[in-house]
Amino acid sequence: MENYTFPLQLIALFGVLYFFMIRPQQNRAKKEKEFETNLKVGDKIITKSGLHGKVSEMAETTVVIETMSGKLKMEKSAISLEMSAALNKKV
Structure with a gap:
């Protein structure tokens, strides 16, 4: 049984990394x-x-x-989702 503890720990570590780091980042990007x-x-x-x-x-x-002060051309990716949403909630 001791031969399986290290692989199980690695699987658990990757599971934790996925649910706490990778998945939230994918949701944010979406x-x-x-x-x-x-x-x-x-x-x-x-x-x-x-x-x-x-x-x-x-x-x-x-x-x-x-x-x-005028007009500026910018990439869409330079617009902040959180700050723009907060601005539009105030109004």
């Missing part, structure tokens, strides 16, 4: 991808660098954000 595809013109957003603005134009992977 939510971010869904958020990016659901963006539309007129949405108020905050980028990951803290820039506030409103989506004025959209392309496949980029957006043009209208800010108080």
